[in-house]
Amino acid sequence: MPAQTNIAEVGEVGLIRRIAEIVNVRTEDASLRDNLIAGIGDDTAVFKPTPGKTALLTTDSFIEGVHFDLTFTSFQHLGWKAIAANLSDIAAMGGAPRYAVIAISIPKKISLEMVEEFYRGAMAACKKYSCLIVGGDTTASIGNMAISVALTGEADEQKILYRKGAQPGDLICVTGHLGASHAGLKILQREKQRFLESANPVEFQPNLAPFAIALEKHLMPKPRFDISALLTSKVTTHCAIDISDGLASEVHRICEASNTGAKIYEHNLPLDSNTQQIAGEFSEPPSKYALYGGEEYELLFAMTDQEFEKLESLTSDVTIIGRITPQSEGIELVLENGEPEALPFAGWDHFTSINNE
């Protein structure tokens, strides 16, 4: 590890200067660049909204010990993920990201270089998905590290994808594969435990290579702007949400907002082979990871059969997992054996999960 600098040596002013050097990179996106009037270095960021566009605003926090474990999360991954989680909310609304501010609370154990790595990871996500970090707040913490990102976006008002709008008979669809993020987390936690129990920690090598797909999904999630662009411009989509707390919770949220029921077919859940292998190693059903694992950042949406046919001709990365039903029919999971049961409103709940540990 290179030399580490105590942040107290440079103070808040020195820290902000180093952060500004990393984030004030000239963006190639002319619209973002030309419409930013003031970034880091004033009381607020100042920018020109695009005339005629509707504004989006979201915030997501990442708390050490709750959302991430620094023993197996690099600061670059952490920075990427903090931005990507917020970007995913913008994608789920059918918008385009614009400007971000980051509030970071830093305990004494974190060096200046670690904070720089965090911002490099955040910037990598910003560059890939065209947004800019334009301000923030840096504070000390006497406890754990905490990060809150707030992100603005823009959308055409008529194209915004809300949670409400699903209609009985609609197909329920998801992007990509499900369960991989949770599978990746299980592997990281297992290897940490193996390390802690190893007789020779200096020579310990975690066994990670066979699980690269799941690990990347957990550490470096990709917001699905590729699919949201199709959902807003090529087909008619009734509603959309991103899967951050697990599929089951998000199905409930769409049904609640749309006043509908839903039937989800367990055998249709898209699982990649890495996730199936990992679930197998833990002797757990992979569908459990898909239904109740969090931090997927895939999209869940509903549309008619006709619209799905159109969508399917444009991408192969979407899967039908069920159908919207009348509200009176409830929210059901049809098991692989064909038996229906109530789909619980369960998934990653911060309060019950943490407090029950």
Next chain:
Amino acid sequence: MPAQTNIAEVGEVGLIRRIAEIVNVRTEDASLRDNLIAGIGDDTAVFKPTPGKTALLTTDSFIEGVHFDLTFTSFQHLGWKAIAANLSDIAAMGGAPRYAVIAISIPKKISLEMVEEFYRGAMAACKKYSCLIVGGDTTASIGNMAISVALTGEADEQKILYRKGAQPGDLICVTGHLGASHAGLKILQREKQRFLESANPVEFQPNLAPFAIALEKHLMPKPRFDISALLTSKVTTHCAIDISDGLASEVHRICEASNTGAKIYEHNLPLDSNTQQIAGEFSEPPSKYALYGGEEYELLFAMTDQEFEKLESLTSDVTIIGRITPQSEGIELVLENGEPEALPFAGWDHFTSINNE
């Protein structure tokens, strides 16, 4: 104390429902109300920017043990202050606040009722200064409580008050009185200590009444939209900043952004009698509180003598504390005895302050 509910009993969904009930109050501000398309309950908030206006975006965090001590801060005050600190940044830019999101990280010791009190306090500030809470993120914390607010605002591009723009010869001015917030904090810390050391804690009564002005300044700061409205519409103001980390730091920030020096006159610092009394009790010079105490949320600005004359005819709540000088003359504090000395870039620095404790 009324019955307290463990948040795990209601879960994140129940918590968000209770928060939404508090913040989804119908605002009397027609522009805020009519331009909000979606608030809490979707992946992002959605709103229409006012055509022709420039957007502002800021974030400020409040961390337990760093910014606040729950043994002497009520949750309503905490909510007020978290919003007010962000509002102050908007006021310092000459803007009007619009929509806020709150990320709150909640340890197990905090009950549902305490979180509700927090949001009631935040809403009180929102109502008074016309902004709306339109979303957020609730997470558990295994450590301390942490709050990050992100706030959007709007301004006329030509009227925005930046930190840069001060010119040699300009008067340096502040709103209100200085040092009171730090004085209030000193009293709260002293009374906490007295309580901890008291032989009979049950009957202990803190001695707070004589210090009401300073305590209110610390616990319920008021963003200076009254004065920023004058600065943007009635007079020409060269630059402005809000005093959040202490006067001395903010003078340095204005000078750095404007490429100027400054001369601040110690005997001109506006101190209220409560602050003077408190500093006296601690045998400290009250000017130290004014120069280096944080969380004032007053405005610091620069303008010509002619413009100040106009301003003075409109308000009596502004004070001249010095003059902008050429950069080569440095940043000086002229002591009460007439001797100049370099004004240190000192004040509330999270990293040096916390790590030196």
